[in-house]
Amino acid sequence: MRVLVVGLNHKVADVDVREKLAFDGPKLLEGLMRFKELPEVHEAVILSTCNRVELYANVHDKEKAAESIREFLAEFHNIKRTSLDKALYMFDDIDAVKHVFRVASSLDSMIVGEPQILGQLKEAFELALEKKTTGVLLNKVMKKAISVAKRVRTETRIAENAVSISFAAVELARKIFIDLSKRACMLLGAGEMAELAARHLITNGVKEVMVANRTYERSCDLAKEFNGRPVKFDAFIDEMVHADIVICSTGAPDYIVRKNEMQKVMKERKQRQVFLIDISVPRNIDPEINGLDNVYLYNIDDLQGVVNANMFERQREAEKAEKIVQEEIETFIKWQASLDSVPTIKALRERAEEMKKEELDRLLNKVAGLGEKEREAIEYMATALMNKLIHPPTAALKDSSEDKESLVALVRKLYGIDEE
Amino acid sequence: MGLLLFELALTFYFAATIVGIIELFKGSKITSRIIVMLAAIGFVLHTLCIVYRYVDAGHIPITNAHEATSFFAWCIVLIFFILQVRYRVVLLSSFIMPVVFILMLLSSMVPREIKPLSPVLQSSWLGIHTVFAFLGNAAFALAFCIGVMYLVQEHYVKSKNLGGLFGRLPSLQILDEINYRLIKMGFPLLTLAIITGALWAESAWGSYWNWDAREVWSLITWFIYAIVIHARLVAGWRGRRAALLSIVGFLTILIAFFGIKLLRKGLHVFL
Numbered sequence: 001m002r003v004l005v006v007g008l009n010h011k012v013a014d015v016d017v018r019e020k021l022a023f024d025g026p027k028l029l030e031g032l033m034r035f036k037e038l039p040e041v042h043e044a045v046i047l048s049t050c051n052r053v054e055l056y057a058n059v060h061d062k063e064k065a066a067e068s069i070r071e072f073l074a075e076f077h078n079i080k081r082t083s084l085d086k087a088l089y090m091f092d093d094i095d096a097v098k099h100v101f102r103v104a105s106s107l108d109s110m111i112v113g114e115p116q117i118l119g120q121l122k123e124a125f126e127l128a129l130e131k132k133t134t135g136v137l138l139n140k141v142m143k144k145a146i147s148v149a150k151r152v153r154t155e156t157r158i159a160e161n162a163v164s165i166s167f168a169a170v171e172l173a174r175k176i177f178i179d180l181s182k183r184a185c186m187l188l189g190a191g192e193m194a195e196l197a198a199r200h201l202i203t204n205g206v207k208e209v210m211v212a213n214r215t216y217e218r219s220c221d222l223a224k225e226f227n228g229r230p231v232k233f234d235a236f237i238d239e240m241v242h243a244d245i246v247i248c249s250t251g252a253p254d255y256i257v258r259k260n261e262m263q264k265v266m267k268e269r270k271q272r273q274v275f276l277i278d279i280s281v282p283r284n285i286d287p288e289i290n291g292l293d294n295v296y297l298y299n300i301d302d303l304q305g306v307v308n309a310n311m312f313e314r315q316r317e318a319e320k321a322e323k324i325v326q327e328e329i330e331t332f333i334k335w336q337a338s339l340d341s342v343p344t345i346k347a348l349r350e351r352a353e354e355m356k357k358e359e360l361d362r363l364l365n366k367v368a369g370l371g372e373k374e375r376e377a378i379e380y381m382a383t384a385l386m387n388k389l390i391h392p393p394t395a396a397l398k399d400s401s402e403d404k405e406s407l408v409a410l411v412r413k414l415y416g417i418d419e420e
Numbered sequence: 421m422g423l424l425l426f427e428l429a430l431t432f433y434f435a436a437t438i439v440g441i442i443e444l445f446k447g448s449k450i451t452s453r454i455i456v457m458l459a460a461i462g463f464v465l466h467t468l469c470i471v472y473r474y475v476d477a478g479h480i481p482i483t484n485a486h487e488a489t490s491f492f493a494w495c496i497v498l499i500f501f502i503l504q505v506r507y508r509v510v511l512l513s514s515f516i517m518p519v520v521f522i523l524m525l526l527s528s529m530v531p532r533e534i535k536p537l538s539p540v541l542q543s544s545w546l547g548i549h550t551v552f553a554f555l556g557n558a559a560f561a562l563a564f565c566i567g568v569m570y571l572v573q574e575h576y577v578k579s580k581n582l583g584g585l586f587g588r589l590p591s592l593q594i595l596d597e598i599n600y601r602l603i604k605m606g607f608p609l610l611t612l613a614i615i616t617g618a619l620w621a622e623s624a625w626g627s628y629w630n631w632d633a634r635e636v637w638s639l640i641t642w643f644i645y646a647i648v649i650h651a652r653l654v655a656g657w658r659g660r661r662a663a664l665l666s667i668v669g670f671l672t673i674l675i676a677f678f679g680i681k682l683l684r685k686g687l688h689v690f691l
Contacts, residue, residue: 157587160587161587172577172582174591175573175577175586175589175591175592176577176591176592176593177591177592177593178591178593178594178597267656269656270655270656270658271655271656271657271658271659272656272658273592273593273596273658273659290578293659293660293661294658294659294660296577296578298580302580305580306580306582309582309583310582
């Protein structure tokens with residue numbers, strides 16, 4: 001009984017390989033059922049996301065099982081074995097468990113600490129539970145993986161800081177303003193990154209959006225998209241009075257917001273805080289403006305700097321998370337070991353029961369004329385004696401953390417369990 | 421008994437200070453909860469201590485340096501908890517608990533015995549005037565702490581270096597709003613303290629205003645906070661300037677309170 005992981009992720013396989021192997025839509029259920037039916041596979045879970053496809057199994061013979069899983073993948077997805085084998089990795093036993101823990105904790109993700117993977121893993125496990133493709137081992141591994149991931153999330157700050165420019169902008173906005181839902185945002189110009197930042201702000205509560213673009217039609221289109229209102233480009237400075245957050249990304253070759261203009265805006269705003277985000281290159285907002293009171297100006301490099309610092313921080317938190325995973329692996333190993341002694345304990349008890357029954361039968365046949373009361377007393381004593389005798393070895397089997405295997409062997413030999 | 425309550429409150433404030441410092445550097449939900457708990461227990465003990473002394477002395481226990489400093493600390497913690505109801509800025513405790521603890525320590529180092537009241541203090545104005553003055557000053561003390569927090573947080577945002585406490589400090593606007601709220605709370609209290617003080621002075625010494633040092637400094641403080649409120653409403657002085665002004669305001673209060681005490685001049689000698 002051991003865990004086996006066969007799969008691939010963004011590190012070893014390009015997207016064209018990953019998408020061929022993906023179990024998406026109805027393929028997932030079909031794949032899971034067929035995976036479970038493989039002769040070497042006793043339990044099965046399939047995790048399929050855009051960055052990874054992994055098959056988790058409980059197997060006896062890892063080589064045979066791995067081979068049949070590879071064969072199944074090639075056949076199911078209609079891919080040549082040679083190209084498949086190059087990409088696939090395999091983890092066995094404790095390495096496999098550790099891998100699942102790391103995946104769940106988002107330590108193996110493309111962006112370390114991203115939170116989606118845990119939800120995806122939960123879904124994969126829920127499907128497996130629903131279709132009854134798991135048993136004792138994988139249930140334990142998956143449940144433990146989820147709890148490890150939660151521990152990592154609460155005990156480290158791995159997912160705390162933004163690691164993309166648009167999220168960094170939202171994070172900063174949160175540290176400047178009280179309530180984003182009462183703030184207005186202005187989008188100056190357009191561009192993929194500016195629109196993404198605006199979208200993140202909206203999902204984080206910003207309701208009022210103004211859009212100013214050189215071509216008014218484009219402003220109207222974008223405004224519709226963001227449920228905002230278009231603003232004439234040559235009048236944007238007047239409207240800036242109402243904007244708490246300004247995202248600027250025009251193609252202008254020079255500054256379009258100058259210090260004296262901003263001073264006027266601030267005066268009209270009664271100095272209420274403003275967050276200016278200048279993603280344009282060359283810059284469109286005079287950097288001197290950051291020197292004004294209650295104005296916070298970030299350009300693309302500033303935001304990138306924030307992201308880099310956060311990435312570095314995440315890396316440090318990831319090291320803490322690895323330690324947590326290691327700790328949890330150790331408790332898992334203990335659990336697995338105790339599982340091994342369970343059949344021994346069971347066999348020991350059965351053997352003792354057998355002996356008790358034999359001796360009682362013999363005694364009760366030999367001695368005639370015993371009343372009901374006496375019989376009961378004798379039986380009671382025999383049971384008590386048996387329980388007392390098998391208690392210490394049972395307790396030792398349950399408790400011992402070191403050298404379990406030899407203890408199990410010893411008990412079996414001493415009580416003649418293996419002879420049967 | 422009163423002594424024991426005082427020492428216990430001091431101990432709990434000390435513990436809250438230590439956890440508050442830990443919170444500052446390595447905070448978590450658990451440390452935040454512990455601080456609030458420790459401070460709350462300290463506050464209850466402190467309240468009992470003041471009530472006990474009130475019963476013991478038969479008048480409001482704000483008549484000497486020991487009592488005054490202790491009562492001031494009590495007011496700060498009281499307003500801290502009032503703020504918590506609405507804003508839940510636990511990190512503020514890391515800034516105020518050391519202040520509270522030091523005040524309590526100072527209070528414990530000066531003579532504590534209850535002496536018979538001097539005739540001037542035997543007046544119903546004693547309770548009214550001092551409670552207004554101390555609550556007002558406590559609100560300003562908290563505004564000072566919030567102002568410091570604002571400047572720290574603003575420094576992070578302005579300099580684009582988001583390390584250190586950036587993640588743990590609340591947003592600039594929240595700090596600014598709390599600051600203004602505290603000043604709006606403290607200013608009428610200070611005004612009332614000055615008015616009741618003048619009325620008391622009239623009944624005790626026969627004149628409303630004696631130009632003694634405490635009175636003059638209080639007036640200066642009153643003007644500073646009047647400017648803070650006025651500048652905010654009219655010229656939109658918020659954010660950094662408001663934070664700076666609330667710091668300056670509280671420093672003048674400190675001069676009024678301790679500076680004059682050291683000089684031991686004027687009519688307010690008893691405090």
